[in-house]
Amino acid sequence: MEISAQLAGIKPSYIREILAATQAPGMLSLAGGLPASELLPVSQLMQAMESLAQSPEVFQYGETTGYAPLLDFLSAKHGLPSDNAAMVCTGSQQAIDLIARAYLNPGDTVAMEAPSYLGALQVFGLAQANIHSIEQTNEGPDLNQLETAFATGSIKLFYGVPDFHNPTGVCWSLAVRKAVADLCNRYQVAFVEDVPYRELRFTGTALPLVSSFSPNNAFVMRSFSKVSSPGLRLGMVSAPKEWLAALVKIKQASDLHTGLPMQAVLLSLLRSEGFPKHLEMVRSNYKQRYQVLYQALEPLFGEYCECDTVEGGMFVWLKLLKSQAMDVTRTLLEQNVAVVPGDVFYSSVDITRPALRLNFTHSSLAQLEVAVARLSDVLRAQV
């Protein structure tokens, strides 16, 4: 049976092969974007489940927007503007998809940083949107390119990951945040602010959301995968009420609502006395993994690769000075080390830069060191 045009437009993804390969025994994987399994708050979640018997309504059909007590808690916690509304989604990934389905027609144009989050590229690909790529500096998107793009009048949405960007780890500066909000307002481009890594800052001071400077012109997507558990598949999207209403209609047709029991469990976890301590532990643990990775990489800098420091998140972006990313990736895989070649994070092969995305949150300190030792050998041998 012939597949739809939207599905036919999705490119086969090399990253699926890599991620499949990471399941092989003995593989050291710096490829995925997985939190450390041993740090997931399993016992806290188990404890939170015990209280579900007091909320039997979570086993019946519910509202499309999600479990109301969770929405109330999150709206208060994040100081949601009164003319905004929120909905729980099956991960923040689903929110990107709902936005695309509610607001994009085939041929519409979305601006994105280059490189950008692969899952968002896939969603906008399904929506048959054109991608207008904006180069990323180490302070965020290139503002001149952004304004030039907006001035064409053809950009409908600007999708960005301002906090510890996937794949680069870049955190947008305060000045860039204000400027992006201002440009989006001026040119009436809706900003799609995806902040799954926002709570994973282990150095420096938190910066305001871009949307805090333009709350009536943005969608904000939060994820609970990085701070609680990805297996729950829970995220939240907030937006001006009218914009959110459009997403609710799509979600109602597509799955009625996200499963409720784990929404109640998440609420108990987030409210629990021990949660801030858990989060602090995760941050400090990830900081250590990052430092070990970075220090292991340092001897390669200047000659073989470059790498900016990061203040949080799950990834570093290793720019290759002498090698091609796909070559290095393939050779490393033969040596049981999985990484992601930077190429997959670009909407077009014409604009790729040779780089690797390295995840530091799912491997032990020892595994990180072994992986870098093998990477080092590969880079030195390839020259």
Place this chain on the structure above:
Amino acid sequence: MEISAQLAGIKPSYIREILAATQAPGMLSLAGGLPASELLPVSQLMQAMESLAQSPEVFQYGETTGYAPLLDFLSAKHGLPSDNAAMVCTGSQQAIDLIARAYLNPGDTVAMEAPSYLGALQVFGLAQANIHSIEQTNEGPDLNQLETAFATGSIKLFYGVPDFHNPTGVCWSLAVRKAVADLCNRYQVAFVEDVPYRELRFTGTALPLVSSFSPNNAFVMRSFSKVSSPGLRLGMVSAPKEWLAALVKIKQASDLHTGLPMQAVLLSLLRSEGFPKHLEMVRSNYKQRYQVLYQALEPLFGEYCECDTVEGGMFVWLKLLKSQAMDVTRTLLEQNVAVVPGDVFYSSVDITRPALRLNFTHSSLAQLEVAVARLSDVLRAQV
């Protein structure tokens, strides 16, 4: 911001108003499609949750297709053909959406019974598909109309609910099942078999799935909302492997996968010794509610309305002989009784028949009797 063409094509739904009204205090609701809250296996689910600590992998990211032990169990239980594959979805509703996104282009035509399930009408509306309506007899779809439609060569999918149809309660006869499978095969139209009520048979003998006569030409969607808990939002879709692979790609982009902990909990529940007894209890309870509703309606038959008997499911379809469905619905709402006017289950107002869908699984026996007493007054007064 302008919404997309797919969203703009969705009609505002009167059923949302009705369902919102059902929340009012004192409302007797025969409107929704909810299982009885007091029969949900909450304590069994709570018990099943205790074992999650032994499966910590359900808290990490997983495969898009779902929790493998659940898929294995269900594939064995349902005797899935070896060249078919299955995926867990966020309710069977999501499976309809995935099929539409993977296989339909705007302007493609889907055949459906008239009346038909509203959630499927919404999905195919989002897909901007044309609906070719096939009249329903009390044995299933009209086969002559179906063959005439198929012979045009323009039908891509035929969506049907053969077991205790929503909204009519009709169960397709064995002859119709075989004939539909045969026609779909002959004209190469994929059959989309939606069986959320299949396990809710309380009289008569189970009939084979339509797809059992053409396993290489059908999608099958099963729901766990009616037999375990709708709040979990868990369903399953199975299809020939290649067809399923297309759905997996769409699901990966749209939400990565459905939440895992409740998939493991569902598996424990389905495997538990007490589950067959639970299901038997639900069936016998629903049978009693159905009988009370039907007997209360009987004095109205012939003069004011007609109603075929049903052998399972959650609904009866009350054909009105002298009144308009919207009028009756509005007047009943003023008297705190909510029902769904049949009009909403048709793709076009031109083909509607005056009828009401009455749900018998979410009201007590006493509530059903009071609701019918008020309905009786309204029907008699309207003549």
